[in-house]
Every structure is written in structure tokens, then in C-alpha cells.
Amino acid sequence: MSHVQRRSRGFDRRDFLSLVAGGAMTMGLPARLALAAPVLRQQQKRCVVLWMAGGPSHLETLDPKEAVAGAVGSASIATAVPGIHLSENLPELAKVMDEVAIVRSLTSREGSHPRAQHLMQHGYLPMGGVKFPALGANVCDQLQAAAGALPGYVRIGGGRVYNGGAGMLGVEYAPLGVRDPSRPPDNTTAMVSGDRREQRLALLDLIQANFGAAEGADRVAERRQLVNAAEAMIQSPGMEAFDLAQESSAARQAYGEGRFAEGCLLARRLLEAGVTFVEVVQNGWDSHQDNHKQVAAQCAQVDRPASQLLRDLRERGMLDSTLVVWLGEFGRTPKINARGGRDHYPKAFSAWLAGCGVRGGQVIGATDEQGAQVIEQPVSPKDLHQTIYAALGIDADYENTSSTGRPIRLVDEGTPIEGLLG
Amino acid sequence: MTNSPQSARLRVVAIAFGSLTLLLASATSATEGVDSSALSVARQVDQVLQQLPENRAAQFAPLVNEAAFLRRASLDVVGVAPPTADAQQACAAGDAAVTPQRRRAIATQLLEDPRFGDNMARYWRDAILARRLEERARVVAEPLVKDLAKWINQNDGWDEIARRFITAEGSTDEDGATAIIMAQDGRSEEIAAEVSRVFLGIQIQCAQCHDHPWDEWKREEFHELAAFFPRIGLRQRRDTRPPVFDVVVNDRADRPRFRKADNANRRGRPEHYMADLEHPEEPGKRMTPRFFLTGLEVSVGTEDAERRAALATAVIENPWFTQAIVNRVWSELIGYGFYPTVDDLGAEREVVAKPALDALVAGFEANGSRLKWLYETILLTDAYARQSRPRDEATAGVMTATVAQPLRSDVLFDTLVQVVGVAREEDRRAKRARAQQGPRERLAEVFGFDPSDPREDVVGTIPQSLLLMNSPAVHRLAKARPGTPLAELIAQHCPPDGEANHQAAIQELYFTVLTRKPTAEESQRLVAYLESSARWQPAYEDILWALLNTAEFSHRR
Numbered sequence: 001m002s003h004v005q006r007r008s009r010g011f012d013r014r015d016f017l018s019l020v021a022g023g024a025m026t027m028g029l030p031a032r033l034a035l036a037a038p039v040l041r042q043q044q045k046r047c048v049v050l051w052m053a054g055g056p057s058h059l060e061t062l063d064p065k066e067a068v069a070g071a072v073g074s075a076s077i078a079t080a081v082p083g084i085h086l087s088e089n090l091p092e093l094a095k096v097m098d099e100v101a102i103v104r105s106l107t108s109r110e111g112s113h114p115r116a117q118h119l120m121q122h123g124y125l126p127m128g129g130v131k132f133p134a135l136g137a138n139v140c141d142q143l144q145a146a147a148g149a150l151p152g153y154v155r156i157g158g159g160r161v162y163n164g165g166a167g168m169l170g171v172e173y174a175p176l177g178v179r180d181p182s183r184p185p186d187n188t189t190a191m192v193s194g195d196r197r198e199q200r201l202a203l204l205d206l207i208q209a210n211f212g213a214a215e216g217a218d219r220v221a222e223r224r225q226l227v228n229a230a231e232a233m234i235q236s237p238g239m240e241a242f243d244l245a246q247e248s249s250a251a252r253q254a255y256g257e258g259r260f261a262e263g264c265l266l267a268r269r270l271l272e273a274g275v276t277f278v279e280v281v282q283n284g285w286d287s288h289q290d291n292h293k294q295v296a297a298q299c300a301q302v303d304r305p306a307s308q309l310l311r312d313l314r315e316r317g318m319l320d321s322t323l324v325v326w327l328g329e330f331g332r333t334p335k336i337n338a339r340g341g342r343d344h345y346p347k348a349f350s351a352w353l354a355g356c357g358v359r360g361g362q363v364i365g366a367t368d369e370q371g372a373q374v375i376e377q378p379v380s381p382k383d384l385h386q387t388i389y390a391a392l393g394i395d396a397d398y399e400n401t402s403s404t405g406r407p408i409r410l411v412d413e414g415t416p417i418e419g420l421l422g
Numbered sequence: 423m424t425n426s427p428q429s430a431r432l433r434v435v436a437i438a439f440g441s442l443t444l445l446l447a448s449a450t451s452a453t454e455g456v457d458s459s460a461l462s463v464a465r466q467v468d469q470v471l472q473q474l475p476e477n478r479a480a481q482f483a484p485l486v487n488e489a490a491f492l493r494r495a496s497l498d499v500v501g502v503a504p505p506t507a508d509a510q511q512a513c514a515a516g517d518a519a520v521t522p523q524r525r526r527a528i529a530t531q532l533l534e535d536p537r538f539g540d541n542m543a544r545y546w547r548d549a550i551l552a553r554r555l556e557e558r559a560r561v562v563a564e565p566l567v568k569d570l571a572k573w574i575n576q577n578d579g580w581d582e583i584a585r586r587f588i589t590a591e592g593s594t595d596e597d598g599a600t601a602i603i604m605a606q607d608g609r610s611e612e613i614a615a616e617v618s619r620v621f622l623g624i625q626i627q628c629a630q631c632h633d634h635p636w637d638e639w640k641r642e643e644f645h646e647l648a649a650f651f652p653r654i655g656l657r658q659r660r661d662t663r664p665p666v667f668d669v670v671v672n673d674r675a676d677r678p679r680f681r682k683a684d685n686a687n688r689r690g691r692p693e694h695y696m697a698d699l700e701h702p703e704e705p706g707k708r709m710t711p712r713f714f715l716t717g718l719e720v721s722v723g724t725e726d727a728e729r730r731a732a733l734a735t736a737v738i739e740n741p742w743f744t745q746a747i748v749n750r751v752w753s754e755l756i757g758y759g760f761y762p763t764v765d766d767l768g769a770e771r772e773v774v775a776k777p778a779l780d781a782l783v784a785g786f787e788a789n790g791s792r793l794k795w796l797y798e799t800i801l802l803t804d805a806y807a808r809q810s811r812p813r814d815e816a817t818a819g820v821m822t823a824t825v826a827q828p829l830r831s832d833v834l835f836d837t838l839v840q841v842v843g844v845a846r847e848e849d850r851r852a853k854r855a856r857a858q859q860g861p862r863e864r865l866a867e868v869f870g871f872d873p874s875d876p877r878e879d880v881v882g883t884i885p886q887s888l889l890l891m892n893s894p895a896v897h898r899l900a901k902a903r904p905g906t907p908l909a910e911l912i913a914q915h916c917p918p919d920g921e922a923n924h925q926a927a928i929q930e931l932y933f934t935v936l937t938r939k940p941t942a943e944e945s946q947r948l949v950a951y952l953e954s955s956a957r958w959q960p961a962y963e964d965i966l967w968a969l970l971n972t973a974e975f976s977h978r979r
Binding site for chain 2: 207215
């Protein structure tokens with residue numbers, strides 16, 4: 001049936017693998033394992049990005065400062081790892097500190113939201129004429145994501161403010177946005193029977209042929225691809241992954257309450273269903289006013305679910321193959337402004353990583369006693385991207401080709417953060 | 423980025439071709455009594471394109487027929503597909519290329535329709551608010567659409583409209599001209615960047631923190647531009663919900679306590695200070711307001727009204743101002759611009775068919791910088807009336823074909839409403855459920871895009887497909903139940919006590935949804951489908967579903 005043709009490279013790879021597996025039966029077990037193992041291992045790798053939109057204050061989260069107590073809105077607390085302290089806003093993360101590597105020495109020059117977000121999401125600043133793929137799109141492409149009928153890349157929460165998508169890789173690598181994690185994605189409950197849908201798709205093919213012949217060949221091809229993907233998704237048993245009601249109440253309670261908590265739980269379910277890259281977005285970190293209260297409230301939304309996600313992945317044996325990254329686009333000014341807020345500050349900020357070969361229980365880099373200057377092992381956004389690709393076993397020098405034929409590496413500068421992995 | 427060699431080549435070529443030089447001369451002297459009517463300028467543009475050396479070997483796409491022209495122009499001008507009766511009439515003209523007389527008649531009629539202003543105003547609402555720093559800036563959307571639609575319909579010049587935005591004061595829920603200031607949260611640096619991007623098509627904001635890596639703009643020049651805007655602030659009114667803001671002006675002496683390097687300038691400060699990157703805690707350097715393109719300078723201490731008025735005049739008199747709007751409208755109507763990115767122009771940028779742009783610019787200025795004139799002129803060009811081609815193909819030559827474009831969300835919404843209607847109950851329920859968010863806004867959440875983004879970057883998404891394929895709302899509206907347009911159509915052509923004329927019914931559906939006749943094959947196969955179905959109603963629903971889910975329906979062909 002032409003309208004359910006499967007075009008994604010993921011499917012090709014899966015078909016290829018099943019062929020390989022079938023053929024290998026005659027080879028004997030060790031040979032078979034040797035052939036399939038590297039590919040399979042790579043396929044199993046996954047990534048979750050917990051995206052803190054707006055720029056979280058490093059001082060009231062991952063980089064607390066004792067010395068300037070008056071200017072810092074939260075005390076610091078000890079963690080499960082002796083010698084490492086976090087803000088009291090993150091008591092749950094403190095308990096799983098042995099899984100987590102904190103980077104306190106991120107530094108960049110981009111102090112406006114759109115540019116800084118673009119840099120953190122793509123590894124590049126925006127540049128006219130080049131459609132950079134977002135990190136998630138590159139990861140799905142590189143890992144040959146095969147999630148069945150579910151998209152390889154799902155973005156939970158956020159909204160239109162948050163941009164970034166497949167770029168030059170094309171619509172099949174675009175993220176599926178899920179605004180409300182407590183419900184299945186909009187319009188995924190079939191309105192008519194399966195037979196009738198088949199009929200309708202055949203009629204659609206008939207009517208699209210006219211515009212598709214010359215004038216809108218590209219637009220019709222895109223529409224076909226999207227309709228097929230949407231149809232495959234609606235029919236897929238994998239859609240159950242979106243149903244949080246299938247979780248026990250204990251599991252739900254462990255993640256806590258709120259959209260972000262539901263988002264983290266949904267992320268875990270989607271990873272289990274074969275999705276490769278999940279973003280969970282928490283808006284509201286842009287604390288220009290009343291910073292201390294706002295950051296504390298944000299942490300209360302984020303701390304428990306993020307930590308529980310790590311625990312949950314560990315218990316399910318998935319953490320070793322799942323990279324979890326918590327980050328925003330920049331930090332906040334060490335100085336409190338006239339409205340009790342902190343303004344944008346890209347010069348020094350923090351992030352954390354866990355799983356997938358990240359050596360937990362350590363701190364990379366340091367800032368001075370105001371949290372104003374990086375004084376040890378500076379890490380650029382591009383270094384961070386190099387690190388993420390390295391952890392996922394992806395060659396960051398791989399070149400995509402832009403629409404004008406220009407080769408664009410996944411990341412063009414930087415090196416993986418020393419000492420973070422392994 | 424590599425424009426200079428190309429434009430130099432164009433100039434050389436212009437000298438080589440006598441007729442072209444003549445054309446250029448007539449275009450540039452439009453103000454001196456030369457005919458700068460829409461029709462005359464449209465002809466000049468077409469001649470320039472025909473004679474471009476890049477196009478000598480190119481195959482120009484044929485002109486569309488009248489029905490396709492009507493659909494295209496309706497979607498572009500009034501933001502909705504033509505009604506069934508008009509579509510039927512246009513289809514009767516057959517497959518021959520649309521005549522110049524009909525093009526002119528259609529353009530004139532559409533531009534007199536007040537929905538032209540609404541359509542334009544919604545475009546600019548999206549262009550301005552897509553870059554908002556603050557969610558609360560949505561409060562200005564309604565007054566912006568109302569005011570701008572009025573100004574455009576009464577044919578105010580684009581220069582006067584721009585002046586209102588640059589010099590706005592007052593309440594954001596009453597005065598639409600406050601939109602840029604509101605969207606940029608009253609911050610002087612961000613407002614300066616937006617004024618430059620929106621009205622001049624020049625992106626200078628990259629120079630905010632450092633000298634621009636590949637443009638000529640220097641960090642100082644950016645902050646000198648920001649220095650036109652320090653005295654305005656945005657003040658939230660007490661106890662208003664949704665929040666209402668006022669653009670207020672603070673003309674005070676430059677006391678040390680007002681000197682700040684950070685740009686969160688929502689209260690208004692006497693002067694703008696450029697942060698010292700090495701010492702961000704210091705106030706930084708006091709900047710004299712100076713316009714980077716002309717060197718116009720206003721002294722420190724000048725009152726706000728005078729500062730912004732001086733800048734507004736300098737902006738609207740600058741050549742980039744008209745180039746930016748002409749290039750933007752052309753790009754919207756043809757599918758791609760002379761400059762490829764509508765808000766990233768400048769001497770360093772690549773440009774094609776510059777003489778055609780120059781002819782339009784001269785005509786636009788000679789005709790009072792009015793958008794209606796610009797739309798009419800472009801609608802009268804052959805370039806506009808050509809068939810569309812996929813972007814890669816169309817851009818192989820220079821404007822040898824148009825490019826199909828996804829409909830903006832408002833246009834899709836209004837066209838959907840026209841085709842299947844919108845149940846009032848749905849509207850009301852939505853309003854109750856989510857304050858002020860009706861079906862139009864919810865569609866925009868899925869289909870909305872920033873119209874300044876290069877259109878090739880605006881790709882379809884799975885949620886968009888799901889909404890048209892499988893949403894309860896569209897499903898309900900496209901059903902053949904009593905009261906829906908589909909049920910009426912079936913009743914008319916297939917009366918219970920008479921003979922069913924499926925062919926006529928299908929034809930009418932095509933007029934309504936796609937503004938064209940079904941092809942012979944479509945007609946035959948759809949009639950066969952209806953005849954093979956046990957019940958007509960569901961089969962008609964299937965056909966309407968298929969029509970609505972085509973790329974043809976949701977694109978401007």
C-alpha cells in the first residue's frame with residue numbers, strides 16, 4: 001500500500017538488522033554477536049535533555065556560594081558525595097549526587113535568550129542561510145533512531161517560544177511536541193474506522209497527484225511523509241507510552257507533582273518504548289525580579305522529578321545507556337538588581353550530566369567566590385556538545401550538508417570535557 | 423555575504439543591453455514625470471527579469487489560468503480563498519492563461535476589500551510578536567491588528583506608519599503602535615535592534631556585545647542606535663487583568679544613580695550607557711544618539727520626543743527602508759525575494775535582479791509609499807502570475823516561477839471557516855475554557871510561524887497533519903449532518919426524490935475547497951467511489967476529508 005510506505009532511515013536500518021540477524025544464524029553465535037553487537041549497542045543509546053528555559057541562576061542551584069551569603073538566596077547543603085555541596089533548593093539531587101557530574105565552569109558570550117538558546121540547542125550561533133539541526137535531530141540521525149512508529153525525537157512542554165528542530169535534516173527528524181504530558185498528543189484518537197481511513201488515504205493520493213505533478217512536488221512529498229508518519233503513529237501500539245495512567249500511583253508519587261514531573265515520567269516511558277531523544281522543558285527561569293523566591297519555586301518543580309528519573313533509569317538498568325543532561329541557556333548576574341532579581345549572565349553558569357558513561361559524584365571546573373568568573377577548566381557550549389556526542393558514541397566531526405551544499409560539522413570547535421566520562 | 427561581484431556584474435550587463443539601461447533610467451527618474459503607474463512599473467519589472475543574463479537560457483513557467491490566479495490573489499490579498507460562486511465563474515474561463523484585463527480587475531476588486539488591511543495587520547502582528555521577549559506582550563495584539571488594518575485600508579504611507587511605531591507612547595491595550603516597544607519589554611537595546619530589523623531589514627543586534635564578525639557594524643554603532651530609546655519605559659498598570667502597560671517617557675537629568683550598564687531598561691533612563699565588558703558592574707560609556715547609516719546625531723540631553731522623531735525621519739528617508747518593505751512584499755507574493763532573507767539586508771548581502779527591485783522601489787516612493795500600490799503592481803506582473811515550482815527549481819533561474827507557500831495560520835483558519843463553517847457553540851465553549859483563546863488562536867498554536875523566517879525553513883509538522891486528519895473539531899464540521907455545508911451540497915445535487923448528480927456535486931466541492939475543476943480522472947474515480955458506496959453521506963465526507971488534507975488546500979499554489 002503506497003500510502004503506508006515507510007521512508008525513514010530508521011526503518012531501513014531495522015530491516016537491515018533483521019536481515020543481518022537472519023543471515024547470521026548460519027554463522028554460529030560468536031560471529032553473530034560480533035557482527036551485531038557494536039551496532040546494537042550504539043542503537044540502544046538514548047538521551048534526555050532537561051531544558052531549563054530562561055537561564056537558571058547557578059548561584060541558587062548548582063554553584064552555591066557560602067562567602068557571599070547575603071547576596072545568595074539559598075544556603076548550601078551537603079550531598080551524598082562528601083565535599084560536594086549544592087543549594088538547599090536541590091535536596092533530592094543531593095541524594096543522587098553519586099550519579100551526577102556537575103559542570104560549574106560553563107562560559108559563553110551570548111546574553112540574549114534567542115541567541116544563547118540557539119547556541120545551546122544547536123552547538124552553533126544562528127547564521128543566515130544555514131538551517132542547523134537541533135541536538136536532538138542530530139542524535140536521532142546519527143543513532144539511526146528506530147522507535148517504530150513513534151518519532152525518534154519528542155519534546156515535552158515548552159511552546160512556541162522554544163525553537164529548534166530538524167533543520168537541514170528534514171521533517172522526519174523534527175521533534176514531536178507534547179504540550180501537556182498528562183494527555184496523549186492532540187488528535188491521536190482515530191475518528192473513523194481503519195477501513196475508512198484506508199479509503200480516505202487512497203482518495204488523498206488521487207487528489208494530491210495534480211498539485212504534486214509539477215507545481216508543488218516538494219510540498220506534496222512532504223505532506224505524504226507527514227500523513228504517513230501521523231497515520232502510523234495513531235495506529236501504533238507504542239502510543240500507550242503516552243498514557244501515564246498505566247503507571248502505579250507509587251511510581252507517579254515518586255516523581256512528584258506538576259507538569260515537569262509528569263514530563264519526566266513520560267520521558268522514561270518514551271525511552272522504554274524506543275524513543276531516542278526526549279526533551280523535557282521547564283519554563284520560567286528568567287528571574288529578573290525577586291530571584292530567590294522564583295528560583296526556589298522553580299527548583300521545587302524540578303528537583304524531585306529529575307532525581308527520580310535518574311533513580312528510575314538506574315533501577316531499570318537503563319542509566320548506563322541513557323545520557324541525562326540538565327541545562328539552560330546561561331546563568332544569572334552575581335549582583336542582585338534593584339528589583340531583587342538577577343539578570344542574564346553568560347560568563348559563568350552551570351549544568352549537570354549523568355548516565356551513559358558519565359563519571360558521577362564529581363564537579364568539573366569552578367567559579368570565583370562571587371560566581372562571576374570561571375577560575376578553573378572553562379567549558380564552552382561547544383565543548384558541552386562535544387561531550388554529549390562523545391558520550392553517545394557519535395563522531396562530532398560528522399558533516400551534514402546544507403541546502404547550498406556546504407558541509408556543516410555536528411560541532412565545529414571545542415573538545416569533550418576532560419575527566420567527565422569514564 | 424558575497425554580493426558585490428554580482429551586483430557589479432549586473433551593472434556591467436545593464437550597460438551592455440541598451441534597452442535595460444533605458445529601463446533603469448526611467449525607473450530612477452519616476453518622480454520626474456515618467457509614468458510610475460502600477461501597470462507601467464509592473465511591465466518594467468517583467469522586462470528586467472526577461473532580459474537578465476541569468477535568465478537567458480531559463481525556462482519561464484507558464485502563466486496560470488484565471489481560477490488559479492483568483493485563488494492565489496485572494497489568499498494573498500484578503501487572506502481567504504474565493505467563495506464558491508466566484509471560483510465557479512473563474513473556472514468557466516478555462517485553462518487559458520489569465521488575461522491582463524482579468525488580473526487587473528481581480529487585483530482592483532480585492533484591494534478595495536477591507537479584509538486586505540486585516541490580512542496585512544495579522545501578518546505584522548506575527549512578525550512583531552514572534553520575537554517578543556515577554557508573553558504578556560500578547561495584550562498589544564488586538565489593538566495592533568485594529569489600528570494597522572485601519573491605516574493600511576485608508577492607504578496611509580508605510581513611512582507614516584513606521585513613524586507611529588518608532589515614536590509611540592500610551593497604552594498597549596489601546597494604541598497598536600506601541601507593539602514593538604511592548605514586545606521588546608521597553609528595553610532600549612532590544613527596541614533599537616527590532617526597529618532596525620523590521621523597518622530597515624538590517625540586523626545590527628549582533629553588534630550588541632562585540633563588533634559584528636562579518637558585517638561592518640561596530641559595537642559602538644549599535645549602542646549609539648540604542649541611545650535614541652533610553653528615555654522610554656514600560657509601566658504596568660495596577661490591578662489590570664490581563665496586564666495593561668503604558669509606554670511612558672522620563673525626561674530627567676542624567677544623575678549618577680540613573681547610570682546603569684545593564685539593559686533591563688523598563689523605567690526609562692536619561693541616557694544610554696554601553697556596558698564595559700571587562701567591568702560589567704561599572705556604568706560603562708555614555709553614548710551619543712547617532713544613526714549608523716547616515717551619521718545623524720542628536721546631542722546628549724535631548725528630550726525623548728525630539729530624539730525619536732529625528733530617528734524616525736532618518737529611518738524612513740533611508741534607502742534601506744523602502745528596499746526592505748518592497749523586498750518583503752515581493753518575497754511574500756512571489757515566494758522568494760531579491761534579497762533572500764527579508765530581515766537581513768545590507769550592502770554585504772547577496773541580491774538578485776537588483777534593477778527590478780530598483781524599479782519597484784522608485785515607483786513605490788513616487789506613489790507615496792502605499793502598500794496598496796505595491797500589492798497592485800506586483801499582482802500585475804507576469805512574475806506573479808506564473809505557475810509555481812518547487813523552490814530548488816524556481817530559484818535555478820531568477821524569478822522564472824513562483825513558489826508555493828504554506829498558508830499562514832490566519833489564512834488557513836478563515837479558509838477553513840469558509841469551507842466548513844465554525845460552530846458557534848465551539849467558539850463560545852473555547853472562550854469559557856481558556857480565557858480569550860478561541861479556535862483561531864488554537865489553530866495558530868499548531869500552524870503559526872514567524873513570517874520573517876525564510877519560508878523554506880517553515881516545514882510541516884506531524885501535529886499539523888494530525889489536526890487536519892484527525893481532530894474532533896474538523897471531523898465534526900466536515901460531516902454531512904443537518905446544517906453543515908456538506909449536507910446542503912448533497913441535498914442540492916442528490917435530492918432524496920430525484921436523480922443523483924455526483925459529478926456536479928464533486929465539481930462544486932472542488933470549487934469550494936480548491937478553486938479548480940476536478941480533472942477528468944479525479945471526477946471519474948470519485949464518482950465511481952460514490953456509486954460503489956452503500957451510503958453517500960459517509961463517502962462524501964471521505965472526499966471532503968481528502969480535499970482538506972491535500973497540500974494543495976493548505977498552500978498558496
